[in-house]
Amino acid sequence: MVLAAVAAALTLGAAGDAAQEASDTLAREIFRQLIEINTTDSVGNVTTAAEAMAARLRAAGFGADDLQLLGDNERKKNLVVRLHGSGKHRPVLLLGHLDVVEARREDWSTDPFQFVEKDGYFYGRGTQDMKENDAIMVATLLRLKREGYRPDRDIILALTADEEGGCCNGVNWLLQHQRALIDAALVINADDRGVISEHGVAQAFRLLASEKVYADYQLMVTNRGGHSSEPRPDNAIYQLAQALLKVQQYQFPFELNNVTRQYYARTLGSAAPERAADIRGILRQPPDPEAVRRLSASDRDNAIMRTNCVATRLEGGHANNALPQRAQANVNCRILPGHSPEEVRQRLIEVIADPQVSVRYVADDGTVAERAPDRRGFAPAPVPDELLKPLDQVVAGLWPGVPVVPFMSAGATDNIYTSAAGMPSFVVSGIAVDNDDVRMHGRDERVRVRDFYTANHFFYRFLKGLTAQ
Ligand SMILES: [Zn+2]
DSSP, X not given: OHHHHXXXXXXXXXXXXXXXXXXXXXXXXXXXXXXXXXXXXXXXXXXXXXXXXXXXXXXXXXOGGGEEEEESSTTOEEEEEEEOOOSSSOOEEEEEXXXXXXXXXXXXXXXXXXXXXXXXXXXXXTTTTTHHHHHHHHHHHHHHHHTTOOXXXXXXXXXXXXXSSSSOOHHHHHHHHOHHHHOOSEEEEOOSOOEEEETTEEEEEEEEEEEOEEEEEEEEEEOXXXXXXXXXXXXXXXXXXXXXXXXXXXXXXXXXXHHHHHHHXXXXXXXXXXXXXXXXXXXXXXXXXXHHHHHHTSHHHHHHHSOEEEEEEEEXXXXXXXXXXXXXXXXXXXXXXTOOHXXXXXXXXXXXXXXXXXXXXXXXXXXXXXXXXXXXXXXXXXXXXXXXXXXXXXXXXXXXXOOEEEEEESSXXXXXXXXXXXXXXXXXXXXXXXXXGOOTTSSSOEEEHHHHHHHHHHHHHHHHHHTOO
């Protein structure tokens, strides 16, 4: 059944070509519309974008019961739409955020809120993050509806507010107020460039299956201060500097989990011989310490293999001619799943080993607390076959020879909310972006025209493969 359904999805006859072309045209039009609706937190309006998508879905026959616009306030409404399936499996939830990061006209070569096609690229704020995938998901749902497709489970699409910041994260809000609307056995978030490419050539298809936990800590030293003409050995700035050097020199232990093991195992085939030998070394039980040391020299590998903490801000003193009464720094940590922010705080205290240096937790809203949360990111399960199988097949059809690589991200998406709510959550996107052309949150954000259409083909085939099992 799986093979037959995927094979059917992959076989595009003449009728399939025409349907694909129509879907591409529609996806481009939706993409243009979304880019030209400003959805920044400052002056934009997410509700306007959600309503525009709702109007298209309504016109295609989605009924009032299956289409909801709701949220914390008038500017931050989320759209939730449901395509009914046979109910053989529990629903799949597709996630996309509608909001975008601020963009100033004077920083850009084009108007960031105009959809511009030039030199083979679409330009505009949100072309990489993530209105391209919002448009593709809406176009795919419209196409499935038109085709009368009956999936083996309900397909829910939620287009949401405030992923990039702001008062009212839409996924969090929906989970707290309308959980039943988006409750699902599997979450597919499209908030990524899935196809890692170099000079337009795909290298790997990245499947985000786990995320590190973000935490900030405030290190502070206070001192009675005094006149700088009579310095003393105790000095808040020196004391803090010594603490920071200890943080710099400390390395958290090497640790792999189900997802990072899958990642290394699946990249083995395409790795250069030396790297392949080191990968075999770290996958061994017990791991080869020399291989761990060599791979740790790569920033990218080091970020995957351990919790990392780094100093990111520093301030201290109050006058050029006074001994400092206070010095403080921010240390930012990215914590492996399975460990809690409080566990890391305790470790920092041990490493610094100076009771006069306070180590406190800084929450997302900036408030400082004596203790950090005990909540641990879920140690991830291996990626399930029901997801990996259709993905392997569709990727092989569109990008022959490119491996699907389960990956743990050092950043964070809205999946932190859905996985904390107990729903297995992944990030899947057919969008290709060259390694040297990552412009999300930056200026002149763009996506290659060809890659946008390929991603549209990908998503249709993938969603059918996933829901025809
Ligand atoms: Zn995003």
